Amino acid sequence: MSQPLSHPALSAADPELAALVGAEEQLQADTLRLIPSENYVSAAVLEATGTVLQNKYSEGYAGRRYYEGQQNIDQVETLAVERAKAVFGVEHANVQPYSGSPANLAAYLAFAEPGDTVLGMALPMGGHLTHGWGVSATGTWFRGVQYGVRPDSALIDFDEVRDLARKERPKIIFCGGTAVPRTIDFAAFGEIAREVDAVLVADIAHIAGLIAGGAHPSPVPHADVISTTTHKTLRGPRGAMLMSRASHAKAVDKAVFPGLQGGPHNHTTAAIAVALREAAAPSFRDYAHAVVANAKALAEALLARGYDLVSGGTDNHLVLIDLTSKDVSGKVAAKALDRAGIVVNYNTVPFDPRKPFDPSGIRIGTPSLTSRGLGTDRMPLVAEWIDRSVQAAAKGDEDALTVIRGEVAELMAAYPAPGLPTA
Ligand code: DSN
Numbered sequence: 001m002s003q004p005l006s007h008p009a010l011s012a013a014d015p016e017l018a019a020l021v022g023a024e025e026q027l028q029a030d031t032l033r034l035i036p037s038e039n040y041v042s043a044a045v046l047e048a049t050g051t052v053l054q055n056k057y058s059e060g061y062a063g064r065r066y067y068e069g070q071q072n073i074d075q076v077e078t079l080a081v082e083r084a085k086a087v088f089g090v091e092h093a094n095v096q097p098y099s100g101s102p103a104n105l106a107a108y109l110a111f112a113e114p115g116d117t118v119l120g121m122a123l124p125m126g127g128h129l130t131h132g133w134g135v136s137a138t139g140t141w142f143r144g145v146q147y148g149v150r151p152d153s154a155l156i157d158f159d160e161v162r163d164l165a166r167k168e169r170p171k172i173i174f175c176g177g178t179a180v181p182r183t184i185d186f187a188a189f190g191e192i193a194r195e196v197d198a199v200l201v202a203d204i205a206h207i208a209g210l211i212a213g214g215a216h217p218s219p220v221p222h223a224d225v226i227s228t229t230t231h232k233t234l235r236g237p238r239g240a241m242l243m244s245r246a247s248h249a250k251a252v253d254k255a256v257f258p259g260l261q262g263g264p265h266n267h268t269t270a271a272i273a274v275a276l277r278e279a280a281a282p283s284f285r286d287y288a289h290a291v292v293a294n295a296k297a298l299a300e301a302l303l304a305r306g307y308d309l310v311s312g313g314t315d316n317h318l319v320l321i322d323l324t325s326k327d328v329s330g331k332v333a334a335k336a337l338d339r340a341g342i343v344v345n346y347n348t349v350p351f352d353p354r355k356p357f358d359p360s361g362i363r364i365g366t367p368s369l370t371s372r373g374l375g376t377d378r379m380p381l382v383a384e385w386i387d388r389s390v391q392a393a394a395k396g397d398e399d400a401l402t403v404i405r406g407e408v409a410e411l412m413a414a415y416p417a418p419g420l421p422t423a
Pocket of ligand 1: 037100128178
């Protein structure tokens with residue numbers, strides 16, 4: 001069983017807050033974390049985020065700052081930039097965006113004017129808010145046109161994407177999303193974007209680690225700009241990057257600073273550099289392939305138990321379960337799973353007749369459990385726990401959930417999580 005980190009200074013200065021941090025460490029140690037956008041960072045990445053680099057202001061870019069005292073910070077940022085370029089094989093990298101939404105907003109600022117048309121995947125079909133969805137600033141300040149998936153296969157309908165692009169002539173096309181269980185065909189998107197003279201932004205936030213580890217095709221030959229967070233499959237700190245061809249470097253940099261942001265978060269930049277060094281190691285390739293192998297094994301085990309999976313399975317780290325046939329809503333199931341020590345999020349499924357706040361599906365993924373070292377042999381047990389929890393949710397059987405929670409904690413104790421202390 002894990003013990004809370006001591007955090008001596010924090011405990012002395014603010015015991016109330018230190019206790020919450022300790023409780024979160026315990027929760028992350030004891031539970032089976034299946035949210036596909038989450039992970040466990042290494043102790044080295046954690047340490048980098050807690051350094052004095054956070055004390056420093058550095059508006060500008062290495063060698064071109066508006067504040068003095070950048071002797072070390074310039075080198076930190078240059079390391080992160082060069083490592084990003086090497087890991088992803090890109091000509092330009094900007095490591096300053098605070099997170100994924102600001103990174104995407106910078107792409108709008110760089111390549112479109114307010115009121116321009118942008119084409120992105122609809123949120124309920126698996127896209128992201130910032131791909132032009134109505135409630136987001138990107139769908140308010142820009143004219144968002146949205147594509148979806150085919151009703152029969154739940155795969156992206158490229159005929160629809162091409163037709164919309166020809167008709168609407170978007171300035172920007174976004175590909176990628178938050179609930180897409182299948183390989184993104186960057187080449188197909190690139191061809192459409194070139195035909196209509198649009199800038200193609202590949203949002204690889206979910207799959208950046210898989211791309212870095214060679215477990216998903218790279219968008220590099222096809223996309224003009226690549227946007228990613230750094231904390232999902234890439235296993236870095238909470239942050240983001242924008243990468244591009246050299247010809248777009250100036251526009252990207254100007255949009256991030258001074259267009260949208262002030263000083264970069266230098267402690268985050270340092271941790272991004274550490275994560276990218278880890279991503280360049282051979283063991284990261286094993287991790288990336290294991291994430292996918294685990295997701296496929298988990299999908300198979302769920303199918304064998306009669307679960308309906310959006311698109312029938314997965315090619316990546318993510319599985320979207322449609323619970324309609326199980327007579328339990330996504331929200332009820334997610335909350336029951338949480339009580340059983342299995343952490344997921346409820347999610348819409350394509351063409352969901354239910355509302356986003358209580359949709360038909362749950363979204364699960366394998367990055368966190370893979371980082372703890374669980375392999376495909378454990379996925380039938382994970383599927384069994386999910387199945388028993390969903391059945392317990394349908395029956396309101398709290399005792400069953402308590403039993404599962406104990407079983408989960410026992411197995412998790414055998415797989416210490418990176419960055420968390422072990423007894
Ligand atoms: N919140 C992220 C996710 O969970 O996929 C997307 O921004």
